[in-house]
Amino acid sequence: MAVATPSDLAEALSAVSPAERRAVLQEAEQLRRDQCCGGSSLAEHIDPGAASQAAAIGKALADPVRAQLFDLLRRHGGEVCQCELSPLFELTQPTLSHHLRKLADARLVSVERRGRWAYYSINAEALDELRAWLS
């Protein structure tokens, strides 16, 4: 049973069992699909886990301040004290702390507290994961 045109479809849909009707509709769907694109298997490429993880990283880098912080830490290398970052941004201390926390929550940076100070550095592991996702 082949369906070639919509008019054929209308004919084919008359006076058939529900099962047959479903088959006809499915075939018509396939036909319509084939008009715009070959039957490429796209569903096999869905990986919700990797995508949501990538989205989490994207969220962390979605703010200009955080992108700047990340860039700064990456290019500087090693640890940087928050008190050293603060004068570079026209932000209140809680806001800067908030952004650094977001970066740390996304595991893009690591934080280590020593005495009164908090030192931030790039988390190389997460950076590698991000690069791997893009390859």
Place this chain on the structure above:
Amino acid sequence: MAVATPSDLAEALSAVSPAERRAVLQEAEQLRRDQCCGGSSLAEHIDPGAASQAAAIGKALADPVRAQLFDLLRRHGGEVCQCELSPLFELTQPTLSHHLRKLADARLVSVERRGRWAYYSINAEALDELRAWLS
């Protein structure tokens, strides 16, 4: 003139000209700074342009649906019709169109309309820029 301790600072601040006072305060600031971290030059690493561009890309990938779309297109390679993407997501058509537009606005994907259909594909150039930023 060297400032060694806060008590020295108080002494140094008494009965001096505003200019001298400013110099003393600046030196004290430097002293305090040196307690937590060496005088590393951090300001030279700021690049607002690159950071804001990175933030734009991050924004585009900050949503799970868009990260999934990007991943899908990247792993599939070549063009994919929107009508082929639609059944993979439990979203209304306007919402899917909205997400694809955001990806296109960020130049992460390219779009070409042929007839009634819109074909989306990865923009390799932007992908390379993103990878370069992470290296």
Place this chain on the structure above:
DNA sequence: TTGATGTATTGACAAGTATCAATCTCTTGG
């Protein structure tokens, strides 16, 4: 031309978030 179909746009609303002021916690120096 007319109807159907794939896609884009608009308007509205709910959820999320960047920011600040105020406050709290923890550590150090005296």
Place this chain on the structure above:
DNA sequence: CCAAGAGATTGATACTTGTCAATACATCAA
């Protein structure tokens, strides 16, 4: 112990954004 300082947390507010329903636009088929 006490006071000061670095950083984190909380609460409030303005702004952004993801989502859908309704609608508009463009193209193809008859």
